[in-house]
Amino acid sequence: VGGALMAPPALALIANLFPDALRRGRALGTWSATAGVSAACGPLVGGVLVQAAGWRSLFAVSVAGAAVLYAGTRLLPPGVVDGPPRRLDGLGNTLAALVLVGFTFALIDGPSRGWLTGPVLVAVAVAVAAAVGYVPAARRRPDPVLDPRHLAIPALRGAVLTAVVAYLALGGFTFVNTFYLQQVRGFSPLATGLLTLPTTLGTLVLANVSGRIVGRHGGRLPATVGHLSFVASMTLLALTVTADAGLAPLLVGYLLLGAGMGLVNPPATNTAVNSLPRERAGVASAITSASRQIGTNLGVAVLGAVVVSVLALTGQPTDDIARVAAEAGDDFTTALRVAYALVAATAAYCAYATWRLFRPPPDRPAGEEVVEIEDAPTAPPTATTAS
Template structure:
């Protein structure tokens, strides 16, 4: 099925449901892959004789490549066809997963993880733009994004549980092979049911812009990942940050002079879009930091196995999925303001509760904290995504969604780096200090939500959208 460029596909309710299901399958594999591999690291170390630094890159290769390519993937999808790029991403991701499971050495495993990420970069932002073009009515779109967000949260949160079961039953290679049948099914469904759509006027390729994005996001992501280990003032880390600063300055200058820049700075005229981008960084910083700190707490302080630790976080996963659905309904009925504020309050409260945990903390207290934090995590995704797309021209949905996804990846990486550096300091109360930082991120989400969704911000977003459409 194909539609004219720039025209939203007209599908039956059943057709739209199948499209949403297909997009959800893609986010399941992508969400699982961000967390499931961590559980297998001890087995990988033993099987491939990998040092700790090598294990770090088994995880980091995926995050780094994904962050660097996700904006390009959204732009290419807008120009050459979202279904085509989405299928290519599913195929590459499935192939990379298969090869990861067959990897004979650490070096090949890291390389195949990078291949996975090339495919992964074509999934979430493109799926988001497919949803945006398929569900044209704002209320219906909000509910669809809520469902998609619930599945995304559930996939990521269930990664540790599923990973523990697979590693204990079938070995570490199975955590990668599990992606393959899901990816193949999604490819077939995409080919059969997802209509092709693209921008009315595709952007020309911006090689300099892409290079500057790579030399900004690559070094800054590597710096926040490696900073705790090498030291924030080490020559390597300082050099990476300098390269990133020069690149982002160059990106701003060149983007303002091109007719079709890769990153269209005009998007940031909209306070709703700018606010959503910053919320994505701050909120996902809290989530990334939570996953890191909670893993250390449950396994190192409490002495739980990886599977036991994963099972204990099921209440958070279930609550996150449920509240993502609720968030979609609230956004459809009331807009993004209320769920963003509630999300920030719950994230702050959950982190504050976890700041008071110790070796002897009762399981009931932990479950309460996980439920509160999970509710905040579930609520934040839909209004954040909806605000990022609000007022944006439909034919730029891919790039807008890609920028939002990049902000999420960056926030998660910063969360791990910041919390890791605090804990690595080894001082008394370091863990409590890290949880306090995450609680502060929740408070910041509240303030940003209030500022970016007010009457003035909404009016500016509508005005920016009209200007973009005319330009």
């Protein structure tokens, strides 16, 4: 809840403080670098804390972080709301939550319970019904949580697709790779975090580079190259991950994953914000933030489901992945390679899709990927802007 409340206003503030495309691209690049690096730092920081002070220290650090965040808000410029606030779309939020919860439950429990068991089928049915019912419900609302007409904008669709796939790759990788490094290879939590350091470094370096490219030339090139970097990373890992693989190819794969994260984050954020009028920057940034969370959830659920399903085909029990990974390392790495190959194929399609969707309109500069919608809804503007 805290993260969901903080991210959209932050991006809306950036969009309004930096009307110039080049400066806004750089600012969003910095923001995206922070977001990507914080996600990539999870294994490293978590490993250090668990090794040094136990797992409870993770929550103590969050309390200290909240205090720092509150102090930081005092440095923000004063703001005013441009017009009356939007009304909360309770029905839309409920339907969206049912879609996510239903599909996530089915993906996580399907391999162990059975795909045709009652709870899984009910979860899928609820998710599908909620997804089908969302569109007519949104059209009747004056302020829907997500106006379906927004998704008619190609650049916004590309931004959503990019954010979902990028965090699917990172979230799923972080989840299954932890089992591989700790259970199969026997590394400590601290060593596991240190081995993923190339991912963090790749994200940090390339995000700032990507932000500058986006500000000058738009998001098409860095988003496409970023997806291709995911393809290279996942393909390399799919070919080399074994119970006794050398560390060099693994580290290269981790570095390529981080490079992909750094490249795709700024264009996804910048394109989403620029795809809607500036007074709707809060809506656009909320869409991007939600896409990241959806991607992370899908990554854990999908890659976990793939690994469990492949283990079941090899005759291994699926009730305790950590134990299976430790006792049957070869079968686990086989399942891991299948999961990585699936991500590589998905990223390859997204490289093609983003190349087509991120094309700027011919009558605008490449850095300004704003697309107008015919008959667009004229809800009151909601972004918080600097006084």
